Amino acid sequence: MANTSDMTTATAQLGDSRTQEAFATVKKCITLFGAVSAIVLGTVAVMAFTGHEATPFMWIRGAILLAVAPLIHRMTVRASQGSYKAFDRVRTLSTIMPIAIIGVDLIPGLCPAWYAVIQGLSALAMIGVAVITRGAALSAAFPKK
Structure with a gap:
């Protein structure tokens, strides 16, 4: 169980300009x-x-990935307000999603090359999220439990 000084430190870190810029x-x-x-x-x-x-496949996958974006954005908003659970979910999803997107795109004959390239671009955005959520600013705001 975290003590009061740990929670105060975490709250102070959330108000830090580097942390808010990262979010x-x-x-x-x-x-x-x-x-x-x-x-x-x-x-x-x-x-x-x-x-x-x-x-x-193209219709369903396109719709699912579009539907997931606002959900992840909402989790990020909650994380920026101090929710460790939301932060952990964003960090986990941003790691798993690019691997899944690129991995599925590499299956021969499943989708056209143009589709795989554009989906790969969306995966790059999620890789950026994964890198930032593991950076110093956000790691300091959410210390390991």
Whole structure:
């Protein structure tokens, strides 16, 4: 159980300008992830309406990744307000998601190359989140329990 001085130190760290700048950058990266996901889904829709191939995989994955972006953003907001649980979730998701996105894109024949490239760009935004959430500013604000 944490003592009062540990909690006061953590609260002070959350108010630090470096910590808030790090959270602002994380929010921008997540917004970029959502924007790229929206572009992917929009491109799939345009291709489907113009008679090009748009597989159910492309539709479902595009929709899921777009739907996840606001959820991760909300977790980041909660983390910036001091929620360790939300911070840990954001840190975990930002590590797992790029691996999953890129790993699935590497399966031959599952999706076209253009789709894999754009999804890879969204994964880069999440890699940025993973790096920042493991950086000094946020690690100091959320010391290991």
